[in-house]
Amino acid sequence: MSKSTRSPWGRLSVAVVTLVVAxxxxxxxxxxxxxxxxxxxxxxxxxxxxxxxxxxxxxxxxxxxxxxxxxxxxxxxxxxxxxxxxxxxxxxxxxxxxxxxxxxxxxxxxxxxxxxxxxxxxxTTKTEPTDGLLVKKGSSITSFSDLEGKTVGLSALGGTIQFIVEYLVEKDGGDPSKVKFVSLPTTSLNDAAGSGKTDAVYSFGAFYAAGKQAGLTSIGSGMNDLPxxxxxxxxxxxxxxxxxxxxxxxxxxxxxxxxxxxxxxxxxxxxxxxxxxxxxxxxxxxxxxxxxxxxxxTTVMRTVITKMHDYGLLxxxxxxxxxxxxxxxxxxxxx
Structure with missing residues (x-):
């Protein structure tokens, strides 16, 4: 599957501000x-x-x-x-x-x-993950590299969340260009994973906790995998x-x-x-x-800059x- 068109704006995993202006x-x-x-x-x-x-x-x-x-x-x-x-x-x-x-x-x-x-x-690895990739129970997706050819639901395209998914796919030996991303309302992410509308979703905060409580499986440790x-x-x-x-x-x-x-x-x-x-x-x-x-x-920020540019996000x-x-x-x- 081809990657979806990049949105010109991004969003933090906990809905923190974005800064895209002309x-x-x-x-x-x-x-x-x-x-x-x-x-x-x-x-x-x-x-x-x-x-x-x-x-x-x-x-x-x-x-x-x-x-x-x-x-x-x-x-x-x-x-x-x-x-x-x-x-x-x-x-x-x-x-x-x-x-x-x-x-x-x-x-x-x-x-x-x-x-x-x-x-x-x-x-930081000092805390439990408060965001991450969720899949339905029994899914064939057990690692980020398994997302090749799959569809991942995000609350917004082109931002930090899309970056971390692509980064972790690449880190796991996969090709991030083969992942398709779709934008969904934050409140619909867990349902999309559970119903099979998407193969996986990346959720955060209360929605991430609620997804796990509802039986979805978490893959990896979210942004904590890039301390x-x-x-x-x-x-x-x-x-x-x-x-x-x-x-x-x-x-x-x-x-x-x-x-x-x-x-x-x-x-x-x-x-x-x-x-x-x-x-x-x-x-x-x-x-x-x-x-x-x-x-x-600044070392990690430089990694983010380089990779976001590589992925077409900057x-x-x-x-x-x-x-x-x-x-x-x-x-x-x-x-």
Missing amino acids: APLAACGSGAAETTTSDGTPKITVLRSNGALFEPLYIAQQQGYFKDAGLDVTIKTGAQDTSQNAPSVLNGEAQFAMTDSSGFLKGAAKNMPIRIATGLVSA GITQGVLFASEKYLSANPGTAKKFIDAVAKALTYADAHPDAVRAVDKKYTQLSADYIEKAPATYYDKDVN TSEPKDSAIYWDKAPTVTSGS
Whole structure:
């Protein structure tokens, strides 16, 4: 079977923001000016995802980390179709916003003047998988290489989820170009696998857990099979970061404190989820804890860039200088 047409936008495994906009949008607006309260406190607006991984932002607010840093921070929900988030950052309506690897890289590949300021979450073997490939019980698919000639249902085409499937097929010795991908509503993925509408699906979060509970078989360990792949970051415009490095550093340092707090206090994370997500309280209590990490692994990111370009998911391979703020917490594999 031939591969389906690539969608021009992607999506994180937990519905984190994407950043696909036309290149001209990147050139408009200023996005550099800093606004303050009447007493001179810098004001920051941050656009969070609609899905998850935003919990540390609220924790930083609740624990007073933003206030202690001398910042007035407003957290807003980004657009459901978050192609609108990048223009909001570039024109100054917001100073920071969330995205994932593919979402950011698609913008960087279009030469958009945006930079990663800090990481939030990366895949790690320290936690149980919260996403992965699901097949019906008794399926002949027992490994990713078995997906050759098969159809895989995804919540969206062209993004991080499609990338990880293709990467794991290739890693397992298969040919990713022989896998067909179809886009389905997230709520329909498990039914598609169970009914045979698709040979497999890639699900995540509550839907992944529900699929396993319903008897579907999980193959591999999802994104944890590529430890270090960035699943959530905060980005800002290059102009804003250059014009306001002190304020930006205070902001990401406060977020870093919240990430550490969130890792040590999973109940605080669950409390945020109960308030700001539509997931059931029962699922939230039973779901595996997320491991938050400020560091962005540039070695793994380069692998993602190279492979996404190989798979036709990126139009070009952006250089590191077009990806990271010079004060962003970055690491290399093995460091």
